[in-house]
Each structure stands twice: as structure tokens, then as C-alpha cells.
Amino acid sequence: MELLDFYCQCENVLFMGNKILIDIQFKRNHLLQNGFDLTMSLYCGIACRRKSFWCFRLLSTYVTKTRYLFELKEDDDACKKAQQTGAFYLFHSLAPLLQKSGHQYQAPRHSLLELERLLAKFGQDTQRIEDSVLIGCSEQHEAWFALDLVLNSSSSINASLQKSEMETELKGSFTKLRKALFQLNTKDASLLTTAQALLRWHDAHQFCSRSGQPTKKNMAGSKRVCPSNKIIYYPQMAPVVITLVSDGTRCLLARQSSFPKGMYSALAGFCDIGESMEEAVRREVAEEVGLEVETLQYSASQHWPFPNSSLMIACHATVKPGQTEIQVNLKELEAAGWFSHDEVATALRKNNPYTQQQNGTFWLPPKLAIAHQLIKEWVEKPSCSPLPA
Numbered sequence: 039m040e041l042l043d044f045y046c047q048c049e050n051v052l053f054m055g056n057k058i059l060i061d062i063q064f065k066r067n068h069l070l071q072n073g074f075d076l077t078m079s080l081y082c083g084i085a086c087r088r089k090s091f092w093c094f095r096l097l098s099t100y101v102t103k104t105r106y107l108f109e110l111k112e113d114d115d116a117c118k119k120a121q122q123t124g125a126f127y128l129f130h131s132l133a134p135l136l137q138k139s140g141h142q143y144q145a146p147r148h149s150l151l152e153l154e155r156l157l158a159k160f161g162q163d164t165q166r167i168e169d170s171v172l173i174g175c176s177e178q179h180e181a182w183f184a185l186d187l188v189l190n191s192s193s194s195i196n197a198s199l200q201k202s203e204m205e206t207e208l209k210g211s212f213t214k215l216r217k218a219l220f221q222l223n224t225k226d227a228s229l230l231t232t233a234q235a236l237l238r239w240h241d242a243h244q245f246c247s248r249s250g251q252p253t254k255k256n257m258a259g260s261k262r263v264c265p266s267n268k269i270i271y272y273p274q275m276a277p278v279v280i281t282l283v284s285d286g287t288r289c290l291l292a293r294q295s296s297f298p299k300g301m302y303s304a305l306a307g308f309c310d311i312g313e314s315m316e317e318a319v320r321r322e323v324a325e326e327v328g329l330e331v332e333t334l335q336y337s338a339s340q341h342w343p344f345p346n347s348s349l350m351i352a353c354h355a356t357v358k359p360g361q362t363e364i365q366v367n368l369k370e371l372e373a374a375g376w377f378s379h380d381e382v383a384t385a386l387r388k389n390n391p392y393t394q395q396q397n398g399t400f401w402l403p404p405k406l407a408i409a410h411q412l413i414k415e416w417v418e419k420p421s422c423s424p425l426p427a
């Protein structure tokens with residue numbers, strides 16, 4: 039909804055608690071005088087009365103959306119109300135419901151009414167909807183939830199037998215996220231990885247680790263509380279560093295035996311407790327390939343759902359040109375080597391996860407993986423100027 043539409047609907051003045059809007063004519067003039075673009079999607083504001091005039095501040099769509107999600111996480115009643123007009127992504131044993139068209143997958147959403155009908159049809163209690171977790175909302179504040187139809191269900195044996203009937207009813211299939219991830223658009227991929235990570239965390243944190251009592255999820259699923267001792271548990275991610283090492287002209291790529299055949303990636307490793315990101319990078323590079331990092335530069339980060347939730351922290355690092363002899367730690371890696379700029383640029387151009395490279399050439403992680411971004415950055419700008427490690 040755009041600014042102008044919103045004001046036209048609300049006539050002259052004020053409404054909605056602290057989201058008070060002021061006289062349309064005044065605001066329109068004021069905004070025009072101040073050079074605001076009325077077509078911007080700013081449509082919500084906060085106003086307060088100062089002496090004889092109103093002060094107001096428009097909030098961006100992003101800010102109002104963020105505040106709305108915060109409210110839903112904090113207030114169970116507001117969250118329950120949001121389910122009435124919300125939409126649900128469905129999972130079965132952590133596999134999302136997807137519909138396939140050509141090479142692409144799409145994630146359908148269902149209304150509360152459709153979900154209630156589905157559960158009733160398959161003999162499940164509609165109370166189960168309270169197991170759903172909040173994963174986001176649209177710009178119009180339609181809240182999005184995810185529900186696993188099998189996890190934590192008292193009738194889980196029954197439900198798993200009904201999987202194919204459910205798929206027929208829902209006109210889709212419950213597909214392993216690892217298989218589908220790279221054929222989803224970025225928005226669906228991000229929502230589904232968040233949803234899966236959150237559903238998995240709830241499934242694994244049903245009991246308090248101190249009292250052994252069942253913990254209780256809040257409506258949004260942003261935490262669990264032990265009713266007996268009030269300990270609050272929040273969903274966790276493990277920090278992982280991923281580093282593309284360069285010697286100035288070549289970059290170092292490696293593979294684990296668990297990787298798909300022919301795929302090489304940057305070096306990755308979990309941070310140890312008490313370590314900074316910089317220390318973790320130095321240790322992992324030394325541990326895995328026997329090299330000492332000289333400089334490093336942060337690039338970007340990414341949530342990664344496999345095998346459990348990780349926060350991938352991506353960096354570029356360099357080693358001294360004269361100290362490039364690799365000693366592969368075979369307990370961690372199957373192979374590692376230096377690759378020239380041309381070799382990597384060619385692999386990047388040809389990279390296609392559906393038709394993995396033939397005739398012995400190597401291939402790189404797909405676009406959605408942060409390893410791919412890191413490698414692409416290096417190919418585009420091999421001589422960035424990192425900081426001392």
C-alpha cells in the first residue's frame with residue numbers, strides 16, 4: 039500500500055493508538071514542500087502533539103514490518119490473532135511442501151481455514167496449529183508461519199502413513215530441503231531454511247536440560263520456557279568461519295569426502311568456544327592445510343541450515359607468497375590445492391549443479407551458498423587489501 043492510498047482512506051486525522059496520522063492536506067503539502075517522494079512505500083507513522091502543532095515521523099516499510107514482528111514475538115495474543123489472517127508453510131518431518139514447475143520449485147502458502155480443514159480431514163487436532171512458528175510477514179503485515187504436520191504429533195505414526203494422501207490433497211510433494219534449495223527463488227529459500235531451522239530446534243528442545251520437565255513454546259516460537267524453574271531457551275546457531283585463502287595469484291580450494299563428487303569449496307570450520315572470528319580463521323587454516331594466515335578481510339555472512347543451524351562468517355585471507363606448501367589434514371579433508379584465476383573463473387562460468395561437470399573438471403558450490411559468493415568476489419577482484427590477521 040502506498041502513502042497516498044493510505045491517507046485517502048483515512049480522511050482527515052488521527053487513529054490507531056500511537057500510529058496517529060495527521061490531516062491529509064497538511065501532510066501532502068508538507069511532504070511535497072520537503073521534497074518527499076509520495077510514491078515511496080512509506081505508509082505508517084508516529085505522531086505526537088507539541089503545543090499547537092503535530093510532529094510526525096514516517097516509518098519506512100522495513101521499520102514497521104520489523105516492529106510488527108517484534109510485537110508478535112513478545113505478545114502471544116497478538117500472535118494468535120495474526121494467525122487468523124496469516125499464511126502457513128507446511129512441512130512433513132522437516133521436508134517442506136513444494137510444487138514443481140519445470141526446473142523451479144515453489145513453496146505454497148495456506149490460510150488458517152485451509153489448514154484447519156486439512157487437519158480435520160486427516161483426523162488431527164486443530165490445536166496442533168499452536169505448534170507453528172512465526173517466520174516473517176509481508177509488507178502488508180500478513181504474518182507467515184511454518185507448521186510441521188508430523189513432528190511432535192501424538193499421532194505421528196498415523197500421520198507418516200498419510201504422507202502421500204496429504205501430498206495429493208495439497209497438490210505438491212514434501213521434498214528434502216537439500217534437494218530443493220538451489221531450485222527455489224531467494225525469498226522462498228531464505229524463508230524455508232529459517233522455518234526448517236526453527237522447527238528442528240523446537241523438536242530437539244522439548245525438555246529443560248536442568249529440570250528434565252517439558253518446556254513450553256511461546257506462540258511465535260521465538261523461545262521455550264521451563265514452567266518449573268522459568269529458564270528461557272532461545273534458538274541457537276553455531277558460528278562457522280569460511281575462508282578463501284589466496285597467495286596473491288591463486289586461491290586455495292578443498293573438498294571433504296562427504297561433498298558431492300567433483301565439488302571443491304573454501305575452507306570451513308566451527309568456531310571453538312572462547313574464540314574470535316579471526317582466531318578461528320587462523321586455527322582452521324592451520325589445522326586443515328598447514329598454512330599460516332597473514333592477512334584477512336571480512337566479506338559477508340549467511341545462515342546455513344545444514345546439518346544444524348550455522349551462522350557462516352565469510353572471509354578472504356592471504357598467506358605469504360613464499361609459504362604456500364599445503365599439508366592436507368586427511369582426517370578433515372579429502373583433497374586441497376591451489377587453483378589459478380583462469381581455472382576458477384572458468385569453473386564459475388560453467389557452474390551448474392544440475393549437470394555436474396564431466397571429464398574430471400571440478401565444480402563449485404551453487405550460487406545460494408556463501409562459498410560461491412566468496413569465490414566470485416575473488417575472481418572479480420583477486421587483489422583486495424585485507425587487514426593483518
Ligand SMILES: NC(=O)C1=CN([C@@H]2O[C@H](COP(=O)(O)OP(=O)(O)OC[C@H]3O[C@@H](n4cnc5c(N)ncnc54)[C@H](O)[C@@H]3O)[C@@H](O)[C@H]2O)C=CC1
Nearest residue numbers: 276278303306307308342344345350370403407408409410
Ligand atoms: N554455505 C556454504 O557455502 C558452506 C557451508 N559449509 C558448512 O560449514 C560447516 C562447517 O564445516 P566443516 O568443515 O564440516 O567444519 P569443521 O572443519 O569444524 O569440521 C567438522 C568437525 O568439527 C567438530 N565440531 C566442532 N564444533 C561443532 C559443532 N558446533 N557442530 C558440529 N561439529 C562440530 C566435529 O567433530 C565435526 O566433525 C558444515 O556444517 C557445512 O555444512 C561448508 C562449506 C560451504
Ligand SMILES: [Mg+2]
Nearest residue numbers: 305306307370
Ligand atoms: Mg572444515
